[in-house]
Amino acid sequence: MPSNAGTTRLVIVESPAKAKTISGYLGPGYVVEASFGHVRDLPRNAADVPAKYKGESWARLGVDVDNGFHALYVVSADRRQQISKLVKLSKEVDEIFLATDEDREGEAIAWHLVETLKPKVPVKRMVFHEITKPAIQAAVANPREIDRDLVDAQEARRILDRLYGYEVSPVLWKKVMPKLSAGRVQSVATRIVVERERQRMAFRTAEYWDILATLAVVNAGEGPRTFNATLIALNGDRIATGKDFEPTTGKVRAGAGVVHLDESGARGLAARLDGRPFTVTRVEEKPYRRRPYAPFITSTLQQEAARKLRLSSQQTMRTAQRLYENGYITYMRTDSVNLSETAISAARRQIVELYGERSVPPEPRRYTGKVKNAQEAHEAIRPAGDNFRTPGEVAKELSAEEFKLYELIWRRTIASQMTDAVGSSVSVRIRAVSTSQEEADFGATGKTITDPGFLRAYVESSDDENAEAEDAERRLPTLVKDQRLTADELAAQGHHTQPPSRYTEASLVKALEELGIGRPSTYASIMQTIQDRGYVTKRGQAMIPTFLAFAVIGLMERHYPRLIDYDFTATMENELDEIAGGDHAAVDFLTAFYFGSSNGAGDQDIARSGGLKKLVTENLSEIDARSVNSIPLFTDEDGREVVVRVGRYGPYLQRAVPGETPAAPAEGEEAGPQGDRAPIPEGMAPDELTPEKVHELFLGGSGERKLGDDPATGEPIVLKSGRFGPYVSSGERKSSLLRSQTPDSLSLDEALRLLSLPRLVGVAPDGVEVFANNGRYGPYVKQGEEFRSLESEEQMFTVTLDEALALLAAPKTRGRRAAAPPLREMGVDPLTEKPLVIKDGRFGPYVTDGEFNASLRRGQTPEALSIEEASEMLADKRAKGPAPRKKAAAKKAPAKKATAAKKATATKKTAAAAKSTAAKKTTTAKATAARKAAPAKKAAPKKAATGPAEG
Numbered sequence: 001m002p003s004n005a006g007t008t009r010l011v012i013v014e015s016p017a018k019a020k021t022i023s024g025y026l027g028p029g030y031v032v033e034a035s036f037g038h039v040r041d042l043p044r045n046a047a048d049v050p051a052k053y054k055g056e057s058w059a060r061l062g063v064d065v066d067n068g069f070h071a072l073y074v075v076s077a078d079r080r081q082q083i084s085k086l087v088k089l090s091k092e093v094d095e096i097f098l099a100t101d102e103d104r105e106g107e108a109i110a111w112h113l114v115e116t117l118k119p120k121v122p123v124k125r126m127v128f129h130e131i132t133k134p135a136i137q138a139a140v141a142n143p144r145e146i147d148r149d150l151v152d153a154q155e156a157r158r159i160l161d162r163l164y165g166y167e168v169s170p171v172l173w174k175k176v177m178p179k180l181s182a183g184r185v186q187s188v189a190t191r192i193v194v195e196r197e198r199q200r201m202a203f204r205t206a207e208y209w210d211i212l213a214t215l216a217v218v219n220a221g222e223g224p225r226t227f228n229a230t231l232i233a234l235n236g237d238r239i240a241t242g243k244d245f246e247p248t249t250g251k252v253r254a255g256a257g258v259v260h261l262d263e264s265g266a267r268g269l270a271a272r273l274d275g276r277p278f279t280v281t282r283v284e285e286k287p288y289r290r291r292p293y294a295p296f297i298t299s300t301l302q303q304e305a306a307r308k309l310r311l312s313s314q315q316t317m318r319t320a321q322r323l324y325e326n327g328y329i330t331y332m333r334t335d336s337v338n339l340s341e342t343a344i345s346a347a348r349r350q351i352v353e354l355y356g357e358r359s360v361p362p363e364p365r366r367y368t369g370k371v372k373n374a375q376e377a378h379e380a381i382r383p384a385g386d387n388f389r390t391p392g393e394v395a396k397e398l399s400a401e402e403f404k405l406y407e408l409i410w411r412r413t414i415a416s417q418m419t420d421a422v423g424s425s426v427s428v429r430i431r432a433v434s435t436s437q438e439e440a441d442f443g444a445t446g447k448t449i450t451d452p453g454f455l456r457a458y459v460e461s462s463d464d465e466n467a468e469a470e471d472a473e474r475r476l477p478t479l480v481k482d483q484r485l486t487a488d489e490l491a492a493q494g495h496h497t498q499p500p501s502r503y504t505e506a507s508l509v510k511a512l513e514e515l516g517i518g519r520p521s522t523y524a525s526i527m528q529t530i531q532d533r534g535y536v537t538k539r540g541q542a543m544i545p546t547f548l549a550f551a552v553i554g555l556m557e558r559h560y561p562r563l564i565d566y567d568f569t570a571t572m573e574n575e576l577d578e579i580a581g582g583d584h585a586a587v588d589f590l591t592a593f594y595f596g597s598s599n600g601a602g603d604q605d606i607a608r609s610g611g612l613k614k615l616v617t618e619n620l621s622e623i624d625a626r627s628v629n630s631i632p633l634f635t636d637e638d639g640r641e642v643v644v645r646v647g648r649y650g651p652y653l654q655r656a657v658p659g660e661t662p663a664a665p666a667e668g669e670e671a672g673p674q675g676d677r678a679p680i681p682e683g684m685a686p687d688e689l690t691p692e693k694v695h696e697l698f699l700g701g702s703g704e705r706k707l708g709d710d711p712a713t714g715e716p717i718v719l720k721s722g723r724f725g726p727y728v729s730s731g732e733r734k735s736s737l738l739r740s741q742t743p744d745s746l747s748l749d750e751a752l753r754l755l756s757l758p759r760l761v762g763v764a765p766d767g768v769e770v771f772a773n774n775g776r777y778g779p780y781v782k783q784g785e786e787f788r789s790l791e792s793e794e795q796m797f798t799v800t801l802d803e804a805l806a807l808l809a810a811p812k813t814r815g816r817r818a819a820a821p822p823l824r825e826m827g828v829d830p831l832t833e834k835p836l837v838i839k840d841g842r843f844g845p846y847v848t849d850g851e852f853n854a855s856l857r858r859g860q861t862p863e864a865l866s867i868e869e870a871s872e873m874l875a876d877k878r879a880k881g882p883a884p885r886k887k888a889a890a891k892k893a894p895a896k897k898a899t900a901a902k903k904a905t906a907t908k909k910t911a912a913a914a915k916s917t918a919a920k921k922t923t924t925a926k927a928t929a930a931r932k933a934a935p936a937k938k939a940a941p942k943k944a945a946t947g948p949a950e951g
Contacts, residue, residue, distance in 0.1 A: 762801030
C-alpha cells in the first residue's frame with residue numbers, strides 16, 4: 001500500500017460499520033470516519049431555511065428556479081456534530097480520501113463533503129465495489145477526481161423530485177385531503193397498483209369444465225404404469241380454458257372457436273367415454289435445455305428474497321447493506337449482470353471443488369443485462385473476494401437473516417457459471433371415441449432431466465405460486481403411436497377463471513424495472529413510501545391500494561395524465577442518465593420541465609403545456625373535489641348509483657338516483673338518516689365491494705339498520721357503525737357492541753340489554769351505588785372510584801350485589817394479571833426458528849417470539865395471519881431495535897406562595913357573595929392566583945411550517 005512516511009490521511013465513508021471494516025485494512029497513518037450518509041439536503045421546512053434567505057420567494061422550494069435552479073443546501077441538524085468533527089480532522093491531516101459508494105448518491109455525498117468541509121489539503125476520490133483488503137488497497141492506490149456529471153445527475157433528480165412534490169402535493173391537499181403527497185415515481189407506482197385493482201373489480205368469473213383421465217399402460221415395463229391426461233379437444237374443436245374468456249364479462253371471447261363444457265356436459269361425456277378404448281395418436285419428444293440465470297442485480301435480489309425468504313424490499317436492502325459493509329458481498333445497488341474476471345475464476349474453481357469438473361462449461365459465461373441504461377462497468381451482486389466463502393464457512397459469523405441472504409447470493413453466483421440443465425420433454429396426444437361417436441382428444445406432457453447442471457445449486461422461484469418448479473420432473477411411461485391404453489378413472493373437473501393477481505413487492509419492482517421507472521437505489525424506498533403515505537396496504541405479500549389511492553390517481557389521470565404516464569416517467573429517467581453521461585445539461589432539462597421552454601430538452605408535452613408550474617396552477621379551478629373523491633362502483637337494482645366517497649374520517653358508501661345529489665355528511669356523522677350512506681369496514685379491499693357485499697353493508701352488516709322500538713320509551717333503536725366500530729343508539733343512549741356480538745346477527749333484545757348499560761347492580765350498605773359496565777379494557781364493576789374487572793361480558797348482566805361487593809372488597813391485583821393463554825400458536829419463525837404465538841394485549845392482538853412483539857395491523861386477524869407475515873413483522877421490529885426507555889420526569893419544586901394564593905382565592909369567594917361586581921373581580925383574582933400557584937412552564941416553540949413530503 002502506498003504511504004509516505006509521516007503522511008496522515010483522512011478516509012471518509014458513509015457508515016460507522018463500513019468505517020470499522022475499512023480501518024482494519026489500512027495501516028498506520030489512516031484515520032477512517034463516517035459521514036452518516038448525506039450531510040446536506042434541501043431544507044425540509046421553513047425552520048431549516050437560513051435567516052438571510054427567508055424573505056426570498058423561492059425559499060419554500062429551496063430551489064431558486066429563476067437563477068439556474070440554484071439549490072439551497074443546509075446541513076442536517078443531526079449531522080452538525082459529525083461535520084464539526086470532520087472539519088477538525090480535515091485540518092489535522094495531509095490528504096483526504098472520499099470513499100463513499102460508487103453510484104450517483106455516493107458521488108453526490110463526496111461533493112457535498114468537499115463543499116461543506118472546504119478542506120485546504122488535497123482531496124481524492126477512491127471507489128470500490130467490495131470491502132475486502134485487496135479492493136481497498138487498490139482503491140487507495142488508484143484514486144480519481146469527483147465525477148461532476150454524476151453529481152449533476154443526482155442533483156437534477158433531487159431538484160426534480162422537490163419541484164414535483166412541492167407543486168403537485170398542494171393540489172392533493174386542496175382537492176382530496178390534507179397532508180397527502182405526490183411524487184414522480186411513487187405516484188406512478190401507486191397507479192400501477194390501482195390499475196391492477198381496477199382490473200380485479202371489473203373482473204367477472206367464468207366456469208368451465210374438462211375431464212381428467214387416469215390412463216394405464218397394459219403390460220408396462222420399467223417406469224410408471226399410469227399417468228394423467230386432460231381433455232383438450234372434442235370433434236376437432238379445442239376445449240375452452242381460462243384464457244378463452246373475456247375478463248370483464250365472463251363470456252367466451254368472440255371468434256375463439258372453442259367448446260365450452262359445463263358441468264352436465266363434462267359429466268355426460270365422461271360417462272359416454274367410460275369403458276371405451278384409448279389410443280395414442282402422436283408422440284413428440286424434444287431435447288430440453290435450460291441456461292442458468294444471470295447473477296443478481298438489485299431488482300432480482302429483491303424479487304427472489306421476497307419469494308424465497310419472504311423479506312420486504314426494505315428488509316432485503318438493510319440486510320444486504322450489512323453484508324456489504326462487513327465485507328461479505330459486493331455493492332448491492334447495481335443494475336449490471338457483469339462479473340469480473342476475478343469473480344468468474346473464483347466461481348469456476350469453487351464449482352469444480354463442490355460439484356466436479358463436469359459442472360463447469362468449457363468457456364466462462366458472460367451475461368448482458370436487459371435493464372435500460374444499465375451501468376455495465378459495475379459488477380453484479382456476488383460474494384466478495386477472490387475466493388468465495390461458502391455459506392458453511394460464514395454461518396457462525398452472521399445472523400439468521402444475513403446467512404439466508406448470503407446463501408441466496410452465493411448460490412445464484414455459483415449457478416450462473418455452471419453447465420446447462422439438460423434432459424428431454426415429451427408431448428402425447430391420445431384419442432377415444434364415445435358411445436355417441438364423439439372424438440375426444442386428451443393431452444399429456446412429461447419432462448425428464450438427465451443432467452441437472454446449475455439446478456443442483458439454484459432454482460429460481462416464480463410469482464405464480466402454482467407454477468411448476470424448474471427442477472420438477474413429470475415422468476411418463478414409454479409410449480408409441482397406436483399404443484392401446486385403458487382408463488382407470490374419468491373425472492369431470494370444474495374450474496373458475498381467476499382475476500389477475502395483485503402485485504407483491506417483488507412483482508411491482510419487476511414491473512417498474514421493465515417500464516424503465518426508478519433505479520436500483522430507489523426501489524426499496526418506493527415500496528415503503530407508497531405504504532407510509534397510506535396509498536397501499538399489505539395483506540400477506542399482496543399489495544392492496546386504498547380508496548385514498550383511487551382518489552389521488554383519479555385526479556392525476558383526469559387533470560395531469562402526463563405526470564403519471566409510464567413512458568414520460570421512463571423518459572425522464574433516460575434524460576437523467578444522459579446528464580450522468582455528460583450528454584445533457586441539467587439546467588436545460590429542469591427549465592423545460594418546470595417552465596416549459598422547449599429547447600430540445602425535457603418532455604415536449606410538458607413543455608407545450610407551459611411546464612409544471614403553469615400546469616398545476618391554471619388547472620386548479622377545473623378540479624371538482626367531490627367528483628375526484630367519488631369512485632363509481634355500479635348501479636343497483638333500484639337504479640341508484642353506488643359510489644365510494646373518500647371522506648375526512650375514511651371512505652364510505654353512498655347511493656342516489658342519477659340526477660340527485662345526496663347531502664354530504666355533517667362533521668362527525670357517519671351515515672345519513674335515510675340510509676343512503678354506509679361506512680366501509682377497515683381493511684376491506686376495493687375489489688371486495690361486490691353488489692352483494694354493498695347490499696349487506698347498507699341493509700345489514702355494518703350499515704345503519706333499525707332494530708325496532710324501545711317498549712319503555714317508544715324511541716327507535718338503531719344499529720350504526722361509527723369511527724370506533726358498530727354500536728346501538730336510542731335517543732341519547734348509545735352502547736358499543738360486545739366482542740362476542742356481530743352487527744348482522746344482533747337482535748332487538750340484545751340491543752336492549754346493551755342500552756341497559758351501565759347497569760345498576762344495587763346500593764351498598766354505605767349508601768353508594770354499584771354499577772356494572774363495559775369499558776376500554778373489558779367488563780367491570782364500579783363503586784365510587786373503585787373498579788374491579790369481571791371475567792366475562794355476560795357477568796355485566798348477571799352479577800349480583802353480593803358478588804360485586806366481594807370483588808370490590810378484594811385487594812387490587814398488583815402488577816400484571818396472570819398470563820392468559822395465547823390466542824394462537826403459529827409454529828416456528830422461518831428466520832429465527834423461534835416459536836411464534838399470537839396473544840391478546842392491552843391494545844389488541846399481537847405476535848411475539850418471546851423477545852420482540854408486533855401488533856397486528858389493520859385488517860389482520862389472529863386466525864388469518866400467516867407465519868410469513870408474522871415473521872416479516874417481527875423482522876421489522878428487530879431491525880428497529882428495542883424501544884428506548886423513557887426517562888422518569890424530574891419532580892418539579894412546588895411553586896411558592898401557593899398557600900397564600902389559596903387563601904386569597906377563598907377570601908375573594910366570600911366577597912363574591914355580596915356583589916356581582918365583586919364576583920367578577922374574584923374570578924379574575926382566582927385565575928391569577930391559579931397561575932401563580934402552578935409550576936412555571938416554558939413557552940412552546942412555534943411550529944415551523946412544513947413542506948409536502950416528497951418521493
